[in-house]
Amino acid sequence: MLTQDLFEGVTPRGKMLFTAGLGALLLLPEVADSYLISILTLIFWFAYVGQAWNVMMGFAGQLSLGHALYVGLGGYGAAALYMHLGLGPWVGMLVVVPVCALVGMAIGWLGFRFGVRGVHFALLTIACAEFTRVAFDHITALGGSGGLFLPVVGGRGDDLLMLRGSPQLYYYVMLVLALLALALCRIVTRTRLGYFWLALRENPDAAAALGIPLLRVKLLAVGLSAGMTAVGGVFYAFYYNNLFPDQVFAMGRSIEILLGPIVGGIGTVFGPVLGAMILTPLGEGASLLLEALGITLPGTKQVIYGLMLVLIICFRPAGIWPWLAVKAGLVVPPGETDLREKGEAE
Amino acid sequence: MSLTLQGMTWLTRRQVLVGSAGLVGAASVLGAPALGQSSSGPLKIGVLLPRSGILAQAGQSCARAEAIGASVLKGLGYSVEILSADTESNTDTARARAEKLINDGAHVIVGAFDSGQTGAAAQVCEQRGIPLVVNIAAAPQLTEQGYKTFFRNFPTSLDLVGNAFPLMKEVFATTGKAPTKALFLHANDTFGMANKGAFERLFPNAAMPFSMLEPIAYDPKAQDLSVEVAKAKASGAELLIVTTRAADAILIVREMVKQRFEPMGIMSPGSSGLYDEQFYKVLGKYSDYATTILPWYDGKTPLSQQVRAEFVKIFPKDNFEGHAFNIGCTLDALLVAADAHKRAGTTAAPALLEALRTTKLETHMMIGPAITFDAKGQNVNFSSAVVQNLDQRPTVVLPKGAAEKAPVFPMPGWQNRG
Numbered sequence: 001m002l003t004q005d006l007f008e009g010v011t012p013r014g015k016m017l018f019t020a021g022l023g024a025l026l027l028l029p030e031v032a033d034s035y036l037i038s039i040l041t042l043i044f045w046f047a048y049v050g051q052a053w054n055v056m057m058g059f060a061g062q063l064s065l066g067h068a069l070y071v072g073l074g075g076y077g078a079a080a081l082y083m084h085l086g087l088g089p090w091v092g093m094l095v096v097v098p099v100c101a102l103v104g105m106a107i108g109w110l111g112f113r114f115g116v117r118g119v120h121f122a123l124l125t126i127a128c129a130e131f132t133r134v135a136f137d138h139i140t141a142l143g144g145s146g147g148l149f150l151p152v153v154g155g156r157g158d159d160l161l162m163l164r165g166s167p168q169l170y171y172y173v174m175l176v177l178a179l180l181a182l183a184l185c186r187i188v189t190r191t192r193l194g195y196f197w198l199a200l201r202e203n204p205d206a207a208a209a210l211g212i213p214l215l216r217v218k219l220l221a222v223g224l225s226a227g228m229t230a231v232g233g234v235f236y237a238f239y240y241n242n243l244f245p246d247q248v249f250a251m252g253r254s255i256e257i258l259l260g261p262i263v264g265g266i267g268t269v270f271g272p273v274l275g276a277m278i279l280t281p282l283g284e285g286a287s288l289l290l291e292a293l294g295i296t297l298p299g300t301k302q303v304i305y306g307l308m309l310v311l312i313i314c315f316r317p318a319g320i321w322p323w324l325a326v327k328a329g330l331v332v333p334p335g336e337t338d339l340r341e342k343g344e345a346e
Numbered sequence: 347m348s349l350t351l352q353g354m355t356w357l358t359r360r361q362v363l364v365g366s367a368g369l370v371g372a373a374s375v376l377g378a379p380a381l382g383q384s385s386s387g388p389l390k391i392g393v394l395l396p397r398s399g400i401l402a403q404a405g406q407s408c409a410r411a412e413a414i415g416a417s418v419l420k421g422l423g424y425s426v427e428i429l430s431a432d433t434e435s436n437t438d439t440a441r442a443r444a445e446k447l448i449n450d451g452a453h454v455i456v457g458a459f460d461s462g463q464t465g466a467a468a469q470v471c472e473q474r475g476i477p478l479v480v481n482i483a484a485a486p487q488l489t490e491q492g493y494k495t496f497f498r499n500f501p502t503s504l505d506l507v508g509n510a511f512p513l514m515k516e517v518f519a520t521t522g523k524a525p526t527k528a529l530f531l532h533a534n535d536t537f538g539m540a541n542k543g544a545f546e547r548l549f550p551n552a553a554m555p556f557s558m559l560e561p562i563a564y565d566p567k568a569q570d571l572s573v574e575v576a577k578a579k580a581s582g583a584e585l586l587i588v589t590t591r592a593a594d595a596i597l598i599v600r601e602m603v604k605q606r607f608e609p610m611g612i613m614s615p616g617s618s619g620l621y622d623e624q625f626y627k628v629l630g631k632y633s634d635y636a637t638t639i640l641p642w643y644d645g646k647t648p649l650s651q652q653v654r655a656e657f658v659k660i661f662p663k664d665n666f667e668g669h670a671f672n673i674g675c676t677l678d679a680l681l682v683a684a685d686a687h688k689r690a691g692t693t694a695a696p697a698l699l700e701a702l703r704t705t706k707l708e709t710h711m712m713i714g715p716a717i718t719f720d721a722k723g724q725n726v727n728f729s730s731a732v733v734q735n736l737d738q739r740p741t742v743v744l745p746k747g748a749a750e751k752a753p754v755f756p757m758p759g760w761q762n763r764g
Contacts, residue, residue: 033449034445034448034449034470034473034474035442035445035446035448035449038441038442038445038470039442039445042438042442137534143487143539144534144539145534145535145536145538145539145563146485146535146536146538146539146540146543147461147462147465147485147487147536149465149485149487149488149490149491150491151491151492152469152472152491152492152493166473167445167473240437240438240441240465240466240469241465241466241468241469241491242437242462242465242466244437244462244536246535246567247436247437247462284442287432287446298397298398298402298405298406298432299398299402301398301432301434302398302434
């Protein structure tokens with residue numbers, strides 16, 4: 001039943017491609033080198049945090065431009081618990097995820113309770129991320145702006161509990177997290193809450209008139225989104241082994257998080273995944289292309305990356321996934337699902 | 347036979363197998379591990395630097411050592427091939443680029459100028475068992491994290507500041523003038539905070555002639571430092587001790603001139619900025635008399651002269667002194683790697699690591715004894731020199747043995763410069 005729900009509206013071709021792709025990703029570390037594995041790990045990470053951001057913006061229509069806040073809080077929180085109390089990242093998540101969800105909900109409450117909407121709410125999220133960055137610059141117990149360096153534990157092989165080990169370990173962990181986020185979003189959008197979000201996103205006034213408790217519904221979206229992003233932050237801390245406020249809380253990181261869903265398709269479940277699958281290889285591909293052409297001028301990659309981004313957004317403003325999914329016959333086109341269901345019933 | 351769930355036609359076993367096999371096949375072609383690396387042949391050194399982004403100026407300055415090193419190392423009998431990579435001043439990219447360099451066959455990584463990016467690369471090198479020789483990165487924590495493949499040929503912040511105190515006293519003794527109050531104005535990035543920590547730890551026992559006022563921190567990306575400079579002026583500091591990057595060093599001096607803040611001197615315990623070429627170009631006569639106490643190249647050795655000659659040949663429009671520190675540190679890191687390769691007689695990582703641990707490199711560009719590494723991979727034998735900007739070029743003024751000119755202290759006021 002669950003599988004059926006997860007794949008509702010997906011054509012057999014779509015299912016085959018998904019299953020084959022997943023199978024390939026599961027087997028890939030057996031044949032791929034560490035570079036490809038690290039790039040894919042990065043793709044999964046961006047797919048995951050993009051999915052988390054999409055919960056808030058894509059499903060509930062609340063724009064956040066400061067999601068790096070939760071990456072940083074999650075990362076620093078888990079790293080501090082590991083370094084000062086010896087608690088592993090999974091235990092750390094039990095602490096940092098609710099904390100981040102509450103922080104998100106507190107920011108949301110501040111905004112929604114006092115009627116701060118749209119662009120102004122987005123500015124509030126930026127402000128919160130920025131002042132947290134400045135605050136962390138001065139928390140010396142966490143390294144301040146000098147950074148927090150996690151100790152390296154070598155020679156014990158892969159340790160899933162402590163999230164210590166080879167690139168393959170991080171690859172599988174991030175793959176599973178990305179899949180769980182995908183499944184979670186797919187399920188949540190099919191629940192009563194998901195439909196409330198949809199109503200809120202499409203027309204808040206109409207939703208309120210229908211009796212949907214908007215404040216509670218918005219806060220749930222922010223809380224879920226912040227909590228999910230915090231998990232991404234925990235992974236980030238243990239993957240990179242060092243944290244710097246000006247890197248994890250940076251505005252640039254918030255933008256990186258939302259680029260995937262925008263390019264892939266805001267409000268779609270698979271859009272953030274596709275966006276991450278396009279953007280990360282695009283950056284790396286630009287580097288490889290320049291290398292092959294023998295161009296060593298620094299900054300050229302960023303120019304190419306920017307141009308490609310402009311082209312994608314110009315030609316597919318709603319994102320690539322909605323267009324690709326229909327064009328390639330991966331999902332049942334919108335509007336046809338009901339007709340098919342009706343046909344089957346008859 | 348089809349997989350059927352809850353009465354729903356899903357997909358056939360054949361479809362799954364064919365699809366998976368196709369994708370794995372494609373992935374294996376795209377991501378095939380580098381062909382078995384031969385342990386003979388030249389040493390491939392991956393040079394990881396921030397060639398774009400906020401640290402681009404320093405990264406590109408370091409990168410000049412690649413062009414110079416190719417011929418210099420060959421002349422010294424080393425067989426190396428250099429692979430370049432750009433961290434884009436970003437830790438995520440630094441990690442991915444380190445992976446790529448190793449994938450492309452790099453036997454050793456050299457880099458990465460910044461502690462954060464170096465830390466990201468160190469994680470990769472440790473996982474892959476590839477040595478990382480650090481050219482510039484001062485955060486003490488890097489050698490405390492427990493890496494086994496990490497070798498830093500650069501002093502930690504503690505060493506930089508610790509070496510600076512006695513040389514400051516020597517400047518005061520030589521000139522017969524000493525300040526009574528000093529203020530530490532620093533960027534609040536990794537390097538700035540590490541230097542601040544070192545100051546707080548070492549100053550109480552340094553027996554300096556001045557007292558330290560409350561330090562002032564600033565964001566190195568700030569576009570305006572007028573408030574910070576005004577605060578420094580109001581504090582009555584007679585000596586301004588700074589830890590800067592490139593752009594902020596210029597902003598600070600510009601503001602000092604504008605606000606007529608004229609302390610006895612501006613001194614830096616090893617940070618970049620005050621001796622960068624851009625500093626001289628932008629500030630002209632106002633760049634003079636700023637002093638940096640740091641490991642510096644020994645201009646009298648044949649190697650340094652050879653490097654200078656190569657620099658002039660390759661970059662005829664640039665001033666060597668403006669890049670000497672970055673080039674010297676990076677070239678020495680390349681030399682360390684090449685020397686280990688020569689002694690190991692192979693490019694195999696275990697042999698290279700063992701050779702690096704027993705490094706004793708006499709011929710290098712920076713002032714100081716032979717390069718060696720302790721158990722944590724740190725070179726602890728660094729010497730510093732007092733480098734003062736005189737006639738718009740960095741000039742060694744102390745120690746006396748290496749001095750080109752005598753130190754000037756206090757520095758002349760802004761209006762009293764030709």
